[in-house]
Amino acid sequence: MTVCINGQFFSSNEAKISVFDHGLLYGDGVFDTIAAVDGKIWWLDEHLERLFQGCSSILLKHPWSKSELSELTKETFLQTKQRSGRIRITITRGVGDIPSYSIDSCQPNLIIFVTPLDFPEESVYSQGLSLKSVPYSRIFPKVKNLSFLPSVLGYIEAKNTGYDDSVFVNYSEYVTEGTTWNIFLLTNNKLITPGDSLLIGVTRNKVIELAEYLGISVEESFVPLEMLYSAQEVFITGTTKRIIGVTQVDNFVIGNGCVGGLTSKLLKEYCRVFY
Known part of the structure; x- marks a missing residue:
């Protein structure tokens, strides 16, 4: 595996970051995960935009431009000599004074590497998740x-x-998101997704665009847990998941207990248009 650290390339055995990096000590940094499929890196600009917005939100200043990160990401992927992969870009605040939280002395670190991209088994798409x-x-x-x-x-x-x-x-008993994904539900023949207190996924946005292209309006709204229980269909979206149906939430069966028709339609169209 090739690892890019601050613009230099290392083998995985040679790649090293200080144990005093604020990313390790305080979880002080941001990252993004990008899918490369059949030689194409999908939505790199959108992922980098989110990465930069994240840096700005946590006041993490770094020396790299979007164009520089784009080129380094592409070069790291090329060096894997693979057609597909899961690209992870991480920016930490770097090493600073210990144990102080002061960021004045920190020098940010950039880490890019690629691991195999393994989509879920076909049975997961056909049977859905609990x-x-x-x-x-x-x-x-x-x-x-x-x-x-x-x-x-x-x-x-x-x-x-x-x-x-x-x-x-959340504390208001509204559904927000999943561990690494966004969630949608079909209720009263309306497609709804939470719109607050969550990470706005790149795949989520693409699914909204895809649904609207197919004539399906999407509403961003607060989603009480009970609404999820009684939904006609539920599905999740994510970079390395695409679209996966949900057939059970807690002890409640969703719809008829099978992956819904709209979910299957959107997944089929997603795979046709994207990956």
């Missing part, structure tokens, strides 16, 4: 930051109780 609701929220949810503990715990809790994954419910 979700457990958990009372978690990510820290600064609109920023894809390194403080990912709620997602890790949510996934572990789901697996430990026999579910495939977890969906987050």
Whole structure:
């Protein structure tokens, strides 16, 4: 594996970051994950825009321009000599004074690497997922930051109780997002997705555009957990997931317990138009 650190390329055995990096010590940084399929890096500009917005939101100043990051990302992918991959770009605040939180002495670090891109098995798309609701929220949810503990715990809790994954419910008992994905539901023949206290996914936006192209209007709204239970269909979206139907939330069966017709239609169109 080739790893890009601050514009230089290393083998995975040679790649090193200080143990005093604020990304490790405080979860102080941002990242993004991008899909490369059949030699094409999908929506690189949109992912970089979100990455830069995240840096701005947490006051993380760094020396790289979008064009520089774009070229470094492309070069890192090329050096893998693979047709497809899961690209991760991370920017940390870097090494600073210890134990001070002062950022004055920090020098940001950029890390880019590519791992295999493994989409879910076909059976997952055909059978759907079961979700457990958990009372978690990510820290600064609109920023894809390194403080990912709620997602890790949510996934572990789901697996430990026999579910495939977890969906987050905030203190107001509204559904927000999942561990690494956004969520949609069809109710009263309207397609709805949460619009607040969540990370706005690039894939989420593309699915909204795709639905509207097909003549399906999408409403961003507050979603009480009970609305999820009674939905006609539920599905999730994500870079490395595409569109996956949900057939159970907690003890409630969604619809008739099968992946819904609209979900299947959107997935088919997504794969045709995108990847």
